[in-house]
Amino acid sequence: MSSSNVRQKTTTTTFRMTPVERAAVVAAADAVGMGPSTFARTTVLRAVGRDAPVRKRRDAIAVVIAPALGQLGKIGNNLNQLTRHAHVGGRVDSESLVDLRDETERLTLAVLALRNEPPA
Template sequence: MKMVNKNSLHRKCVKKLERIEIRVSDLEKEAIKTKADLLNLAVSQYIRTTVLISTVIERPSRISREYRNQLSAIGNNINQLARAANSGNYVPARELESLRQAVLALVNKQP
């Protein structure tokens, strides 16, 4: 593992007066302590450094969640029609056309 310079994030010595509390399991605590020890850092310094230099991965936007929800609804409808057709029930052409239109609209609106 690469050593982290203890002063790499703050050039000046800054008093740290604020606290952030988190809950971890026994296993998580041991894993964090082990990683901090490997880098010769205090646990608090290891956590600060790790959090501050990490890249944040964005959650899907509301648009993509809506897209995913619409796609899921279309998939559910297709499954219901397939189940009906496989059971020997009549599936109206207008239902199939409606699903086709919904899929096309969603593909054209794709994020």
């Protein structure tokens, strides 16, 4: 069993806070580069003597490129399906290839446009 399966989180615990307490938790989490839920989980687990792997919040660059990477994954999946189909003797219609090329071009233009956006 892989470590991701062993550590899979399957239960939820909630608790109530005042707005001032919530703001303090959010500020403390931001100070260490975490979201408030990750910060609370890590803090509680450490308080009870358990290891709590720290997962830092994605930086601004990762947040900006995440949608492009997701789209790139979809394009790669489509290309893989077309390739697999062609390898087993199937015919890949030109319209599918044109659609894939157009989507790749749209993604390229979107990524190039990101270079011109001011940082958040």
